[in-house]
Amino acid sequence: MTSQHDDTAGPAASADLLATPLTEELLRGALDVERTTHGLLPHRLPARARAQFSDPQLSLAESQPSGVRLVFRTRATTIELDTLRTKMAYVGAPERPDGIYDLVVDGQLTAQASTDGGNVLLVDMVKGSAETKPGPPGTVRFVGLPEGAKDIEIWLPYNEITQLVALRTDAPVEPPPSRGAPVWLHHGSSISHGSNAASPTTTWPALAASLGGAELVNLGLGGSALLDPFTARAMRDTPADLISVKIGLNLVNADLMRLRAFTPAVHGFLDTIREGHPTAPLLVISPVICPIHEDAPGPSVPDFENLSAGQLQFKAAGDPAERATGKLTLNVIREELARIVRQRAAGDPRLFLLDGRDLYGEADFAELPLPDQLHPDAATHRRIGERFAALAFGRGGAFAGTGRPTGTA
Template sequence: MTSALTSIPITGELVAGALELERTDRGVLAHRLPAWARAQCFDGRGEGAQLAQAETQPAGVRLALRTSASSIELDVVRTRKVYRGVPPRPDGVYDLLVDGTLAAQATATGGDVVHVDMTTGESHVEQGPVGTLAFTGLPEGAKDVEIWLPHNERAELADLRADAPVEPARRTGRRVWLHHGSSISQGSNAASGAGTWTALAAASGDVDLVNLGYSGAMMLDPFVARTIRDLPADVLSLEIGINLVNADAMRTRAFTPAVHGFLDTIRDGHPDTPLFVVSPLYCPIHEDTPGPGTFDVDALREGRIRFAATGDPADAAAGKLTLTAIREALQRIVEHRAGTDPNLFIVDGRDLYGLGDHDELPLADALHPDGEAHRRIGQRFAKRVFTT
């Protein structure tokens, strides 16, 4: 006889990887940036439009439970974007792990759809119903269960049900790894939330992940530095560069002191914590060509999303940022600080994904690694950072 499922309040004790939980009229929304920090961002289109979208996509956020349940259901309201004239991107995937091993995957139905016309910039929202994810046939006995939320679509958690009592997973004793970066760190083009390079590296290193990777929004914002400063962490890392080039947001003159200031703020709260600065991964379109980056119009006409660089390589000599220039600057910065900061390290992003990797596993949209490349990056990062 199957036990009835009982509704379980979704509280902060059951949610790992989020900085805040917001109660909405449809459920619980996980935020990866606190409200005070979100209020300090304005990008010309509204209060942090790009960042606001990215930080509510729950990369690295998971329900972390201890239970003997054999059946678990989760009601969600997802929000996804559909671009006019371009085939829809894959649905967000929910990964269920039992004692650290992937046991099931599911996608949500219903939810809201944001329709975007990239030729005009106009968009409208089509609201949809709650979707239910059902995970059945879980192993008998007490176990740790994690449900990793999608890295690429917003998910409001409406209800959680199980056929046995649930308590927070036991996470004492594990190191906390706090990482900040771009869409590559958030997980763009990965197969699922637990398949992003950051999640894979965390699993390999047996650490608890807090992922502050924000698509299009790693801009060395002071409010993010203060957020990192005030959070507990045993290991810190920063993937710096690609968004600054994409947005053509800085020149070399502004970049160097901005990085120093970002590191200074973090060190105010974490003076001795190992901190790894990750320079840009290999990306041909921006190696020696400045931004801004944009959608490749020819690819859009063919129904594909692909990115292109629009800057002039000659402008790099005048201080426009390229990935090559950023790597050189980050190396100088870390070397300059080495005498007073022995726990600051540089990781060359090309050691995680370089020219040879691109030849074998090219960036499908010219900007983001695919699922297999995410796996390779995660393995290499874990070996470099968590086994030394």
């Protein structure tokens, strides 16, 4: 099995291949699909939600296709996918690695590739500005696939906006049959989104879904897990068998609300989800360990000291004494989430709590520190994913007995 990347986006160069129209029927993990002048743009929030905010950070996050994959059944041994990506870059920092496309064949990660070309979103963190520099589409090419009929998944880069332009294969394509696996709908912050994971199938939610035998819909939204009502409504209206919400870190590092607002916002968020999913297992996950914000409120601010060496880090700008005025810290949030879940569980036996420190705690930080003080590395994503699968899908867990363990992660 080999994979290639090319920036020519050349359907003419591959005229011997069959072109298959790209449709929503071939996508999983997206809540909405926008038709652009180039092709299909997957969204992870529906149009109604996108109309209710103007935050560029959320616009970027929801249009980065974490957990979104192209799925089909085919006998093809060659696959070409033309895409137009938008890749992020930071002024004064080394170039970021290209996003990865993971090819999964019959449930097994088989090949990886990247594409050239595309747009560049150039961010100046000092000035707080951004501009988009346009570029051409590129092509991801997978060759030498096994003979015979097989189920194909092409997981899109979690960190690049990806417009799907064209799909070509050397054999016909059809939508795959349903796996019959439970749909797991998850919402969280940039850690759930995938920040610093090695590839789209190795973000912790993707790993956990594979180990638990679930179909993932990932609403991990970098910088944007902020208890927004439109996100709760999107979750309410999305078909799902299993639901989890990871709450906390973004509320601290955005310094968005105080304890007085936090408590009713959590209740409202859970109430809205329950309107559409009254009996599904609903798992509330408190924050993983993050030393800079355990007892220091936000906001988180960039530390530019080592930016030229590619080491952008963050620090807490809040004063621990401000907790007395209702400012949020991670410890405050954990305590309040535990109280809220205990209170609600009396009338909601399918509501559960998972302490995020059981996924990544003090001992883990000592062994695998957060490189920028906020986000995990690839090894930590794997650890969190494996632990979540054991704690949530395993015996006695919130999702126990619901998945079909695959062991393919």
